[in-house]
Amino acid sequence: MGVNISAHDMEQAARRRSKTIDDSLEAERLRQARTVKVLMLGLSGAGKSTLAKQVRMIHEKGFADKEKALYREVVRNNVASAMVGVLTEMDAHGVLFGTEELRQTANSIKDRLRSSDSHKAIVDMRHSLALLTSQKVLKDFMETSIDVETSQLNHYLFRSLDKILSDSYAPSDYDILRVRQKTTGLNEILFHFKGFEFRLCDVDGHCSVKKKWLQNFENVSAILFTVALSSYDVKSKDNDDQTELHDAMKVFTTVCAYDGFRRAPIILFLNKKDVFQQKLKKVPLTVAFSDYKGTSDYTEACQFVQAKFEACVSEAADRLTVHVTNATDTPSIRSVFDASLAVVLEQT
Ligand SMILES: Nc1nc2c(ncn2[C@@H]2O[C@H](COP(=O)(O)OP(=O)(O)OP(=O)(O)O)[C@@H](O)[C@H]2O)c(=O)[nH]1
Numbered sequence: 460m461g462v463n464i465s466a467h468d469m470e471q472a473a474r475r476r477s478k479t480i481d482d483s484l485e486a487e488r489l490r491q492a493r494t495v496k497v498l499m500l501g502l503s504g505a506g507k508s509t510l511a512k513q514v515r516m517i518h519e520k521g522f523a524d525k526e527k528a529l530y531r532e533v534v535r536n537n538v539a540s541a542m543v544g545v546l547t548e549m550d551a552h553g554v555l556f557g558t559e560e561l562r563q564t565a566n567s568i569k570d571r572l573r574s575s576d577s578h579k580a581i582v583d584m585r586h587s588l589a590l591l592t593s594q595k596v597l598k599d600f601m602e603t604s605i606d607v608e609t610s611q612l613n614h615y616l617f618r619s620l621d622k623i624l625s626d627s628y629a630p631s632d633y634d635i636l637r638v639r640q641k642t643t644g645l646n647e648i649l650f651h652f653k654g655f656e657f658r659l660c661d662v663d664g665h666c667s668v669k670k671k672w673l674q675n676f677e678n679v680s681a682i683l684f685t686v687a688l689s690s691y692d693v694k695s696k697d698n699d700d701q702t703e704l705h706d707a708m709k710v711f712t713t714v715c716a717y718d719g720f721r722r723a724p725i726i727l728f729l730n731k732k733d734v735f736q737q738k739l740k741k742v743p744l745t746v747a748f749s750d751y752k753g754t755s756d757y758t759e760a761c762q763f764v765q766a767k768f769e770a771c772v773s774e775a776a777d778r779l780t781v782h783v784t785n786a787t788d789t790p791s792i793r794s795v796f797d798a799s800l801a802v803v804l805e806q807t
Pocket residue numbers: 501502503504505506507508509510611636637638639640641642643662663664665730731732733734784785786787
């Protein structure tokens with residue numbers, strides 16, 4: 460017995476199919492309309508990934524135990540590099556530990572920690588490490604001869620050696636924010652804010668400086684450009700008489716003038732304000748800007764650098780918002796970030 464399908468039934472079915480397609484297209488259109496893509500740019504080490512980690516902690520569930528276990532290795536590798544770095548610098552400056560035994564311990568630590576499994580080796584050597592880092596000669600050397608930023612991180616890691624090298628160690632959120640792990644390529648962080656889906660693209664610093672590469676992101680809703688204020692005394696790799704802060708200004712100028720971003724709001728994070736503040740006590744801002752006539756007062760120096768960056772975008776000034784930040788400080792980043800996202804929503 461055949462099945463009788465009338466022309467009317469077929470028409471109804473076609474209408475239903477068409478409606479389903481229309482509904483899903485509309486849903487996709489609405490989803491797209493409620494998706495905000497933010498591109499993070501800035502030189503390597505400026506603090507982009509640290510901000511991205513903050514967003515995960517503030518607006519998502521933070522880090523699961525599995526990821527924390529991976530960070531345990533990263534933290535321990537950071538301790539190993541910090542230790543090798545200090546011992547190598549001490550050697551280079553001819554600074555010696557007080558006894559032959561300590562000198563031998565230092566040499567064997569250096570050799571062993573240069574291996575690829577340094578995060579394991581460092582656990583075996585925890586007692587020797589604790590002994591060396593408690594020596595006055597090492598502490599004094601860090602104070603006087605290691606740059607403020609490295610020294611600050613080393614102090615943090617060395618102070619927490621017992622905890623970091625214990626068998627039960629699970630990194631805290633703050634440990635995760637403090638460690639250094641260069642991004643390779645691109646990481647996308649998805650989160651929700653005020654009913655919108657945000658996609659935060661955290662790219663490695665080397666990509667930021669390639670103008671050609673920016674083409675891949677012409678449809679972004681906003682640019683979040685991060686600068687390390689503290690890089691004002693770090694020599695530029697390309698130009699002997701300039702610093703990384705000058706390099707950052709150049710890239711920032713290029714990004715702001717880039718035609719593909721001409722409607723995107725630009726949020727500038729002048730980051731690492733804590734390191735900047737410490738550094739100003741030792742290194743005057745004139746090492747980077749001979750036209751700086753102010754004092755080593757933090758607020759005054761900050762305003763000067765901010766004005767320099769604002770001058771890079773004179774024709775895009777209405778699209779620019781500036782914040783002075785410490786990306787490792789969760790409560791302050793929470794308010795600055797939420798204010799920035801609100802601006803993005805207003806302007807897009
Ligand atoms: N003291 C201090 N340290 C910071 C701050 N922001 C970031 N850091 C530290 O600086 C280091 C580099 O930060 P990242 O976020 O990895 O830098 P990035 O811009 O992602 O660098 P790339 O991935 O190489 O492009 C990490 O050890 C962070 O903990 C800050 O405001 N203050």
